[in-house]
Amino acid sequence: DQQVKQNSPSLSVQEGRISILNCDYTNSMFDYFLWYKKYPAEGPTFLISISSTKDKNEDGRFTVFLNKSAKHLSLHIVPSQPGDSAVYFCAASARSNFGNEKLTFGTGTRLTIIP
Amino acid sequence: NAGVTQTPKFQVLKTGQSMTLQCAQDMNHEYMSWYRQDPGMGLRLIHYSVGAGITDQGEVPNGYNVSRSTTEDFPLRLLSAAPSQTSVYFCASSYRRGKLFFGSGTQLSVL
Numbered sequence: 001d002q003q004v005k006q007n008s009p010s011l012s013v014q015e016g017r018i019s020i021l022n023c024d025y026t027n028s029m030f031d032y033f034l035w036y037k038k039y040p041a042e043g044p045t046f047l048i049s050i051s052s053t054k055d056k057n058e059d060g061r062f063t064v065f066l067n068k069s070a071k072h073l074s075l076h077i078v079p080s081q082p083g084d085s086a087v088y089f090c091a092a093s094a095r096s097n098f099g100n101e102k103l104t105f106g107t108g109t110r111l112t113i114i115p
Numbered sequence: 116n117a118g119v120t121q122t123p124k125f126q127v128l129k130t131g132q133s134m135t136l137q138c139a140q141d142m143n144h145e146y147m148s149w150y151r152q153d154p155g156m157g158l159r160l161i162h163y164s165v166g167a168g169i170t171d172q173g174e175v176p177n178g179y180n181v182s183r184s185t186t187e188d189f190p191l192r193l194l195s196a197a198p199s200q201t202s203v204y205f206c207a208s209s210y211r212r213g214k215l216f217f218g219s220g221t222q223l224s225v226l
Binding site: 032043095107 | 119148150155156157160173207212213215219
């Protein structure tokens with residue numbers, strides 16, 4: 001049962017245009033969402049996060065939007081740059097009774113920026 | 116400025132062999148975890164620890180053991196390697212909710 005889904009395995013975008021990566025989740029207990037970026041032969045690196053108390057969070061060229069009613073979040077990259085070419089993972093967590101939390105990751109979207 | 120260090124980077128095992136993947140962090144993070152990445156499956160949590168002496172199972176714990184005797188180290192032991200354990204393994208640590216710092220990974224092949 002895939003609780004976090006990224007339905008687009010790949011996406012190609014022209015340099016300078018907007019990249020939109022999508023993520024859907026099924027677990028209504030998730031209350032914190034993150035995006036990670038991964039280059040080949042490296043570990044994932046944290047990009048941006050959003051709490052369920054917000055519907056938008058911005059950090060420079062990166063904006064994450066959360067639609068709780070649709071259980072959907074998206075990552076917008078504007079403008080897209082060649083260095084943004086990577087695999088992007090969506091992740092979610094739910095606070096447990098003991099204060100521990102475990103991230104559930106999506107399957108990833110490979111973004112290619114075309115110069 | 117090492118962050119999270121994983122060794123080895125590559126390993127080939129025969130079915131039935133055992134080995135330990137090493138993970139060390141120098142950021143004094145309480146939370147550490149192990150994930151495996153497989154094609155089309157994303158990253159799946161194997162085991163995690165919220166402090167020295169405290170560990171718990173994740174989504175795919177079978178065939179793996181962990182222990183946490185110090186804050187810095189969180190080794191992952193494969194008891195009897197199987198081809199299904201061929202994967203890329205990532206160790207991560209965290210000081211606050213969700214923002215994991217990952218190591219560069221160990222690529223493991225089990226023949």
